[in-house]
Structure formats: C-alpha cells, structure tokens
Amino acid sequence: MKKSTYMDRAMRAKDPRFAAILGKLGYERTDLRADDAAEAEAKELAQLRDRYQEIVGKRAYHGWNADTLREKIAEAAE
Structure with missing residues (x-):
C-alpha cells in the first residue's frame, strides 16, 4: 500500500x-x-499600458500584447 x-x-x-x-x-x-520572467513581462506590459493611456487618453485594450502596444504608441506619437 x-x-x-x-x-x-x-x-x-x-x-x-x-x-x-x-x-x-x-x-x-x-x-x-512565482516566475521572475513572467513578473518582469507583466510589469513591462503595465508600463506600456500606462504610457498608452498618457499619449492617447484612453485605456489600452486588455487583449493587446507588448508588441501591439508599442506599435500603437508609435502610431499615436507621430
């Protein structure tokens, strides 16, 4: 047993x-x-979302990843 x-x-x-x-x-x-890489990635994503909100004036869509947010920020900054 x-x-x-x-x-x-x-x-x-x-x-x-x-x-x-x-x-x-x-x-x-x-x-x-907790995975350190996952924490760092989540922190970076939160910073990008805050940056997007500062530039555009609206909150970022929750389904966007970091690459998409970078593209959207670059488009809005132009």
Missing part, C-alpha cells in the same frame, strides 16, 4: 497556503514559486 501521510498530501496540493507554510519549513515546490 502506498504511504499517504499529511505531509505527502500537502506536498502534492496546489494550495498556496501549503506552499507558504512548507516553504518556511524548507520544503519549497518549484511549480508554486
């Missing part, structure tokens, strides 16, 4: 509360840690 203790079930859970507690105990899961 397979061993199934509280710690085993907690390590398999995707609940962020378990990640915080187990991380403090030294049992960090790599799939529950």
Whole structure:
C-alpha cells in the first residue's frame, strides 16, 4: 500500500497556503514559486499600458500584447 501521510498530501496540493507554510519549513515546490520572467513581462506590459493611456487618453485594450502596444504608441506619437 502506498504511504499517504499529511505531509505527502500537502506536498502534492496546489494550495498556496501549503506552499507558504512548507516553504518556511524548507520544503519549497518549484511549480508554486512565482516566475521572475513572467513578473518582469507583466510589469513591462503595465508600463506600456500606462504610457498608452498618457499619449492617447484612453485605456489600452486588455487583449493587446507588448508588441501591439508599442506599435500603437508609435502610431499615436507621430
């Protein structure tokens, strides 16, 4: 029979509360840690959206990616 203790079930859970507690105990899961590249990309996208709003005067469409926003900003700046 397979061993199934509280710690085993907690390590398999995707609940962020378990990640915080187990991380403090030294049992960090790599799939529950924030990705630095994704955070940097999201920060850049937020800056581009703010820049677009300053130039155009309207909020950027939420479906536009960073490349599209750069193009729209360049068009509006001309």
